[in-house]
Amino acid sequence: MRSVQVPDGVTAGVAVFDRRTGTFTEQLNAAVQFRSASVVKLLLAMDFLWNRGPDYTIPDADRARLEPMLRSSDDSAADHYWSVDGGSAIISRMVTRLGLSDTAPPPAGYEGFWGYTALSARDTVTIYRYLLEKAPAPVRDFVMGNLRRSTRCASDHFDQHFGIAGAFERPWAVKQGWSGRYAPGTCDTQGTAAAQPAAASTPAPASTPGTGAATVVDLARPALHTTGTVGADDRAVVAVFTLHPVGTPYGKAYTDIGRLTRSLNVPGATRPVGTWYGTWGDGVNVRRGPSTGDDPLTRLPAGVEVLVGCQQRGEEVSVPPYTNDWWAYLPQYGGYISNIYISWPDNRLPDVPECG
Structure with missing residues (x-):
């Protein structure tokens, strides 16, 4: 439970x-x-x-x-x-x-x-x-x-x-x-999208049907x-x-x-296999393969946590002072990001298998 x-x-x-x-x-x-x-x-x-x-x-x-x-x-x-x-x-x-x-x-x-x-x-x-x-x-x-x-x-x-x-x-x-x-x-x-419209700067009251009381949303x-x-x-x-x-x-x-x-108890749910890791970087591309020459599929929201299914060696990526030739496969995106963008101190992730 x-x-x-x-x-x-x-x-x-x-x-x-x-x-x-x-x-x-x-x-x-x-x-x-x-x-x-x-x-x-x-x-x-x-x-x-x-x-x-x-x-x-x-x-x-x-x-x-x-x-x-x-x-x-x-x-x-x-x-x-x-x-x-x-x-x-x-x-x-x-x-x-x-x-x-x-x-x-x-x-x-x-x-x-x-x-x-x-x-x-x-x-x-x-x-x-x-x-x-x-x-x-x-x-x-x-x-x-x-x-x-x-x-x-x-x-x-x-x-x-x-x-x-x-x-x-x-x-x-x-x-x-x-x-x-x-x-x-x-x-x-295809580039950067427009920001969401600004929310109201102050909350306003809305009535709650059936209660006769005012609440603040x-x-x-x-x-x-x-x-x-x-x-x-x-x-x-x-x-x-x-x-x-x-x-x-x-x-x-x-x-x-x-x-x-x-964290929820959701009957009938199947949880995906993999390990969750944080990422860093803004607009990190998820690519079809473990190389910057592979087509980008999408971009990650900056700093988002991702599920890593496996990892493999690929093109060496350099973000000074770091270099890394390991790439993480993200099954929920169907593509790869360089491990250099994974929030982990070593090049290779310790609890993630190599891709078969």
């Missing part, structure tokens, strides 16, 4: 639900409201699909928006549906339809910010359980099918395969969220959330919401939510 391990400085809300036994295996601050960031895109998609008729036909123009919104967290699609479908009214409708307890529209003064919708870990479990257990099959298959095809690089070039996607082997389906002032993303190899600290299902037949529903100290680099937040997620 695991218990939630929350890294220093992180505020977390966690819920893990085992659909086979009908019980929660983890709950920590499960009813606490966080700003949803892009997790609210689940509700935008479900609202669009609600009562669309017996065949749930999706027009081509909407399919072209919804698929990247669910797979790659496209913000322009969310902007579109927030604008044309009523903004905060979407949230009010979905609260009533799904019986959500802690979900609320963005606070007064921020009605145009869909990512400021209040959401809790336990309500997120309710959303996924509706999709899996009550939604019409075309709705379930469309939404969950796209979440199973989550892209590593989001539309804004942030690496979104943190948390669930890094902690467990497939099958999984994920909808992630991030909000706040992070360094620019560098997930792809933190709009200032950087947020990073991982939600979805894990295991065969979507056995476990996992929701992890986190806030990080102002100024936290993206790679640090990515690493912290990964460590927290790996």
